[in-house]
Amino acid sequence: xxxxxxxxxxxxxxxxxxxxxxxxxxxxxxxxxxxxxxxxxxxxxxxxxxxxxxxxxxxxxxxxxxxxxxxxxxxxxxxxxxxxxxxxxxxxxxxxxxxxxxxxxxxxxxxxxxxxxxxxxxxxxxxxxxxxxxxxxxxxxxxxxxxxxxxxxxxxxxxxxxxxxxxxxxxxxxxxxxxxxxxxxxxxxx
Amino acid sequence: xxxxxxxxxxxxxxxxxxxxxxxxxxxxxxxxxxxxxxxxxxxxxxxxxxxxxxxxxxxxxxxxxxxxxxxxxxxxxxxxxxxxxxxxxxxxxxxxxxxxxxxxxxxxxxxxxxxxxxxxxxxxxxxxxxxxxxxxxxxxxxxxxxxxxxxxxxxxxxxxxxxxxxxxxxxxxxxxxxxxxxxxxxxxxxxxxxxxxxxxxxxxxxxxxxxxxxxxxxxxxxxxxxxxxxxxxxxxxxxxxxxxxxxxxxxxxxxxxxxxxxxxxxxxxxxxxxxxxxxxxxxxxxxxxxxxxxxxxxxxxxxxxxxxxxxxxxxx
Numbered sequence: 001x002x003x004x005x006x007x008x009x010x011x012x013x014x015x016x017x018x019x020x021x022x023x024x025x026x027x028x029x030x031x032x033x034x035x036x037x038x039x040x041x042x043x044x045x046x047x048x049x050x051x052x053x054x055x056x057x058x059x060x061x062x063x064x065x066x067x068x069x070x071x072x073x074x075x076x077x078x079x080x081x082x083x084x085x086x087x088x089x090x091x092x093x094x095x096x097x098x099x100x101x102x103x104x105x106x107x108x109x110x111x112x113x114x115x116x117x118x119x120x121x122x123x124x125x126x127x128x129x130x131x132x133x134x135x136x137x138x139x140x141x142x143x144x145x146x147x148x149x150x151x152x153x154x155x156x157x158x159x160x161x162x163x164x165x166x167x168x169x170x171x172x173x174x175x176x177x178x179x180x181x182x183x184x185x186x187x188x189x190x
Numbered sequence: 191x192x193x194x195x196x197x198x199x200x201x202x203x204x205x206x207x208x209x210x211x212x213x214x215x216x217x218x219x220x221x222x223x224x225x226x227x228x229x230x231x232x233x234x235x236x237x238x239x240x241x242x243x244x245x246x247x248x249x250x251x252x253x254x255x256x257x258x259x260x261x262x263x264x265x266x267x268x269x270x271x272x273x274x275x276x277x278x279x280x281x282x283x284x285x286x287x288x289x290x291x292x293x294x295x296x297x298x299x300x301x302x303x304x305x306x307x308x309x310x311x312x313x314x315x316x317x318x319x320x321x322x323x324x325x326x327x328x329x330x331x332x333x334x335x336x337x338x339x340x341x342x343x344x345x346x347x348x349x350x351x352x353x354x355x356x357x358x359x360x361x362x363x364x365x366x367x368x369x370x371x372x373x374x375x376x377x378x379x380x381x382x383x384x385x386x387x388x389x390x391x392x393x394x395x396x397x398x399x400x401x402x403x404x405x406x407x408x409x410x411x412x413x414x415x416x417x418x419x420x421x422x423x424x425x426x427x428x429x430x431x432x433x434x435x436x437x438x439x440x441x442x443x444x445x446x447x448x449x450x451x452x453x454x455x456x457x458x459x460x461x462x463x464x465x466x467x468x469x470x471x472x473x474x475x476x477x478x479x480x481x482x483x484x485x486x487x488x489x490x491x492x493x494x495x496x497x498x499x500x501x502x503x504x505x506x
Contacts, residue, residue: 080309081325082309
């Protein structure tokens with residue numbers, strides 16, 4: 001597995017590309033997943049995710065995957081589970097302080113990030129892992145989060161008029177509507 | 191004695207003497223106290239006395255090398271009682287976020303005004319390798335958390351803190367070990383997370399450190415963070431070799447070990463090397479002070495600083 005992990009980091013650029021596609025697919029699937037119920041799909045998706053990512057990245061199913069910010073080198077493989085870069089104990093040659101036979105996860109991460117388009121993401125300070133999310137699907141979480149983000153942006157555009165004309169809305173609500181419009185009521189919408 | 195609840199001086203975040211010295215542009219000295227294996231406060235005061243003569247702040251280590259000693263919060267509290275300014279070191283190895291955030295408030299309440307956020311050595315190198323490593327935070331998420339507590343008056347849970355801790359935030363850096371190219375970038379990340387001063391690990395390889403500092407200056411980090419270079423006297427060539435292979439993150443070049451080997455009085459030579467290092471550090475642009483770690487040689491610290499002449503310009 002260690003070898004496959006090293007392979008994934010060497011090809012961080014390709015995996016970044018694949019991950020971007022996967023992310024888009026997951027976001028597109030959000031309405032469907034929402035209909036089936038995220039609760040229902042959680043366990044099967046988590047199972048598939050675990051199988052795939054364990055082989056590729058030695059995934060530990062922390063539930064808060066940050067591979068895109070760590071050069072495709074999983075930080076949960078760091079014996080100290082550091083999320084923000086190497087510790088001060090890295091051995092000569094870039095080997096781990098705790099497991100001397102293993103390359104430092106973070107030395108590999110910076111290396112992987114240097115080949116990635118979005119490699120600069122490694123500079124972002126990441127929060128500690130929420131341990132109660134361990135074992136859950138990170139893919140579904142990304143799907144929910146990004147879809148929620150998009151919904152929020154849409155919502156902002158939709159309510160912009162209502163927010164800008166509060167008096168009109170108070171007197172004549174239909175002049176500055178806030179409620180979601182049914183498709184039939186709007187010309188040109190499907 | 192500092193008063194934690196009065197506002198810090200203009201442009202300062204704390205009542206720390208170290209912060210005042212650094213912000214006023216003076217060359218700062220910090221020193222590490224070797225924690226006693228004892229419950230007697232007198233042992234702490236005895237260890238602090240030779241350091242207090244020259245140091246702007248005294249570092250209380252948090253089970254460094256994963257070896258158990260008196261706790262850093264206990265030592266810090268004792269030091270504030272005696273009028274010293276401690277640097278309360280927090281390692282992420284032994285405590286989780288609940289314990290650490292509580293301790294930060296406790297330390298601040300006892301008059302601590304400097305903290306140093308560390309990841310911590312792995313438990314395997316210590317005297318109790320079967321211990322459970324925690325690492326809930328890493329040094330950066332810890333920095334950001336304390337900064338949030340101080341500036342936003344909030345715990346990580348979002349709950350409000352009535353009187354926030356007024357702390358000068360520090361972090362460590364280790365310029366002389368791999369991945370060399372990324373060490374300055376990591377420093378940038380620490381500054382981004384909230385570090386206001388940096389204490390480095392031991393530096394015996396000056397050319398390597400100069401290369402690091404050149405990159406640090408290129409990134410403009412020397413303007414954003416005060417860097418204190420870590421130095422310390424070696425006891426003997428054998429001790430240096432032992433340190434190099436047994437203490438994580440210590441790089442001693444062969445040339446330095448050779449010099450120790452050839453010396454007639456290794457102890458004297460170690461001290462001399464340390465004095466020279468301090469003088470060299472002072473000349474490097476972007477270095478704001480030195481952090482002296484004299485393991486079992488606290489009594490030599492004030493002599494080393496005096497011989498180096500770095501405090502000569504200070505009105506004392």
